[in-house]
Amino acid sequence: MAYVFKRHVYYKANQSALMVTLPAIFTEKGLLVSHLRFLYSKRHKSQSWIERNVFAVELLLKFINAHINTSTSATEMLRSFVDTLCFGSIDNSNDDQSGLYWQSRRVEDVNVILGHINFYCDYLDELHGHKLPNLNPLRKATKAEERMRWCAYYKRQSNCFLNHLSNPSKHHSSVVRNIQGPLNHLLAIESVHRFPEEHFERFLQYGFLNPRTGDMDFGSLLIVMLMHYGGLRLSECFHIYTSDISVDTKSGSAIVSVFHPSDGASPEPRFSNRRDYLNSRFRQKPRNEYKRSHKLYSGWKQPLLTNRNLSFDVMFFPANKANDFSWLLHKYLAVRVDGAHPYLFSNSIGKPESKKNFIQKHKRAVERIGLEVGKRLGTSPHSHRHSYGYRLNQAGFNQLEIQKAMHHKSPFSCLVYLQPQDKEIREKIRMLEL
Numbered sequence: 001m002a003y004v005f006k007r008h009v010y011y012k013a014n015q016s017a018l019m020v021t022l023p024a025i026f027t028e029k030g031l032l033v034s035h036l037r038f039l040y041s042k043r044h045k046s047q048s049w050i051e052r053n054v055f056a057v058e059l060l061l062k063f064i065n066a067h068i069n070t071s072t073s074a075t076e077m078l079r080s081f082v083d084t085l086c087f088g089s090i091d092n093s094n095d096d097q098s099g100l101y102w103q104s105r106r107v108e109d110v111n112v113i114l115g116h117i118n119f120y121c122d123y124l125d126e127l128h129g130h131k132l133p134n135l136n137p138l139r140k141a142t143k144a145e146e147r148m149r150w151c152a153y154y155k156r157q158s159n160c161f162l163n164h165l166s167n168p169s170k171h172h173s174s175v176v177r178n179i180q181g182p183l184n185h186l187l188a189i190e191s192v193h194r195f196p197e198e199h200f201e202r203f204l205q206y207g208f209l210n211p212r213t214g215d216m217d218f219g220s221l222l223i224v225m226l227m228h229y230g231g232l233r234l235s236e237c238f239h240i241y242t243s244d245i246s247v248d249t250k251s252g253s254a255i256v257s258v259f260h261p262s263d264g265a266s267p268e269p270r271f272s273n274r275r276d277y278l279n280s281r282f283r284q285k286p287r288n289e290y291k292r293s294h295k296l297y298s299g300w301k302q303p304l305l306t307n308r309n310l311s312f313d314v315m316f317f318p319a320n321k322a323n324d325f326s327w328l329l330h331k332y333l334a335v336r337v338d339g340a341h342p343y344l345f346s347n348s349i350g351k352p353e354s355k356k357n358f359i360q361k362h363k364r365a366v367e368r369i370g371l372e373v374g375k376r377l378g379t380s381p382h383s384h385r386h387s388y389g390y391r392l393n394q395a396g397f398n399q400l401e402i403q404k405a406m407h408h409k410s411p412f413s414c415l416v417y418l419q420p421q422d423k424e425i426r427e428k429i430r431m432l433e434l
Contacts (some may be wrong), residue, residue, distance in 0.1 A: 002027070002028050002064070002065040003027065003028055004025060004026070004027055004053055004058055004061045004062050004065065004066065005025075005026055006023050006024065006025055006026075006058060007023070007024055007026060008021055008022070008023055008024070008291070009021070009022060009024040009031075009036070011024075011036060011040055011219075013037075013040055020040065020043060021291070022036060022039050022040060022043070022050070023039070023050065023051065023054045024036045024039075024056060025054060025057060025061065025298075027061065027369035028408075029286060032057075032061075034127065035054075035057055035120060038053070038119075038120055038123045039053070039353040041123065044369075046288065046299060046300065047289075047290070047291060047292045047297065047299070048299065050118055050293065051292060052112065052113075052139070053116040053119065053120065054115075055116075056112075056113040056114075056116035056117050056120075057116070057117065057120055057425075059113060059159075060081060060117055061086075062100065063077075063080075063081045063084065063098075063100070064077070066098040066099055066100050067098065082110070082114070084100070084102060085102075085104075085105050085107065085109075085110045085113060086104060086107075086110055087104050088102050088103050088104040088105075089101060089102040090102070090103070094433060096174065139248045143290070145179060159340075160162075178204075193375055193376055193377070193378040193380070193382075193383050193386055194378050194383055194386040194387040194390055195228065195378050195379065195383040195384050195386075195387050196371075196378055196379075197387070199369060199371060200228070200387075201223075202369050203365065203366070203369055203371075204221060204224065206368060206369055207365030207366065207368050207369055208220045208221055208224075208361070208365050209368075210248070211368075212400065216331075217361065218328055218331045218332035218335065218345070219332050219336065219345050219353065220358060220361050220362070220365070221328055221332075222325065222328055222329060222332055222344075222345075223358060224362075224384060225316065225321065225324070225325050225328065226240075226256070226314065227318060227331065227381065227382075227388070228384035228385075228386055228387055228388060229316050229318070229325075229388065230256065230314040230316050230317075230321075230325075230388070231314075231315070231317075231358065231385055231388035231389065231392075231405060231406050231407075232258065232314060232385065233301055233303075233382070233385060234355060234381045234382065235298045235299040235300065235359070236258050236300075236301075236303070237290075237345065238287060238298035238343065238345060238353065238354075238355055239258060239259065239261045239286075239287060239300070239342065240256065240257075240258060240300060240344045240345070241259075241267060241342040241344060241401070242333075242342065242343070242344045243267040243342065244256065244257045244258070244259060244267075244311075244344070245257075245344065247326050251322075251323070251355075252323050252326055253316070253319070253320075253322035253323050253325075253326060254316075254322045254323075254325040254326040254329060255313065255322075256313065256314040256315075256325070257307070257311045257312070257313050257314070258303075258311060258312055258314065259274060259309070259310060259311040260274070260300075260305060260310040260311065261286035261287055261288050261289075261298075261300055262274055262275040262288070262289065263275070263310050264309065264310040264311055265309035265310060265311070267342065268281075274286060275289075277342075281342070282340060282341055282342070284296070284341065288300040295354045295356070296352060296354065297355070298355050302409070303407035303408070304403075304404070304407045304408060304409045305407075306404070306407075312407050315405045317388065317391065317392060317395070317405070323348040333346075337349060337350040338350055339351055339352070345358075358381070359381060362380075362381050367377045385406075385417070386417050388406070389402060389406055389414055389417025389418060390418060392405055392406075392419055393418040399411055399414065399415070400419075402414045402417075402418070
């Protein structure tokens with residue numbers, strides 16, 4: 001019986017390479033080796049990217065298995081795959097002859113899935129060249145690999161999946177792909193979910209105060225300040241070492257640096273980088289290299305690095321919040337439970353604080369001051385970064401200045417943080433009508 005499932009395996013590319021853990025796809029014929037090798041070649045990508053790629057290839061293989069006896073061309077099969085992603089596989093009578101029982105997917109999801117399949121198909125092209133795939137049954141490739149090579153071939157021959165041309169010419173605007181994903185909707189979403197400023201001081205004062213013991217959670221307060229007044233993403237906070245923070249002796253303000261979690265400069269010069277330091281000192285990996293399900297995992301969005309040691313400095317706004325951060329830092333370090341790790345934030349037993357644990361603390365803090373938790377209500381952790389970008393805009397910073405303060409590689413990435421809310425536009429309309 002045909003089947004497709006995923007398992008994590010240990011993979012060693014060659015005798016001199018280090019062993020790595022990667023997700024692998026298995027079918028009834030065994031391991032999909034070419035995809036495992038493909039993932040190894042893309043191991044520098046984020047864990048989220050790798051998991052999404054595995055998911056996309058799994059979907060295609062499951063679709064192929066469900067239609068293995070269908071006498072249609074490979075091109076039509078790929079077209080049907082796109083249609084099934086868009087509209088689902090269940091008919092009007094709630095029946096599904098394929099047995100997949102897929103619900104329809106959002107346009108954005110469909111295009112992400114097709115994009116990941118493109119990456120894998122291009123890799124197969126690099127391996128096997130541009131010749132028609134050899135279907136000789138004596139070769140070592142599994143049936144699944146054979147099918148994926150056919151997908152790569154028809155992608156190349158018919159310009160499948162892609163929304164851009166592989167061989168652009170002066171006539172490229174008059175040519176379209178044979179098989180395309182659906183067009184993304186142009187949508188102006190009210191996505192500026194900023195934390196409500198009228199509640200923020202109360203949130204700081206009472207949200208992280210334990211009502212039973214009267215103890216303040218200084219670590220969580222520091223993380224909130226890094227996001228709200230420093231514009232950091234939540235994941236970036238968990239890559240900060242204690243040694244990454246210094247205090248200006250004249251002003252008393254904190255200077256916080258955020259380093260690339262693996263390639264950034266080591267706090268001890270005798271180590272080549274942070275990966276080497278973590279491995280040698282603590283037998284740990286950079287936190288972005290763990291599986292997403294691991295308690296130590298924290299992502300890395302590839303922000304703009306501005307220092308030669310592969311780091312960037314947090315720009316507190318207003319500037320006096322850097323002094324408040326220093327004061328809170330002293331309070332926190334006085335009560336922190338130290339452990340065998342270099343990270344600034346520890347939990348109650350001295351282990352590195354986890355992203356998941358902080359999110360729960362943030363949720364309880366929001367509820368403690370009587371607010372409802374929700375991304376669209378501006379009470380999620382990421383809302384603090386939105387607040388930071390919007391305050392910079394309101395204070396008169398231009399787009400390029402905001403880009404650098406928020407460490408975006410593109411000057412257009414920060415625009416989402418600068419959008420006014422609908423209620424603010426309505427209020428301005430009312431004021432102009434007076």
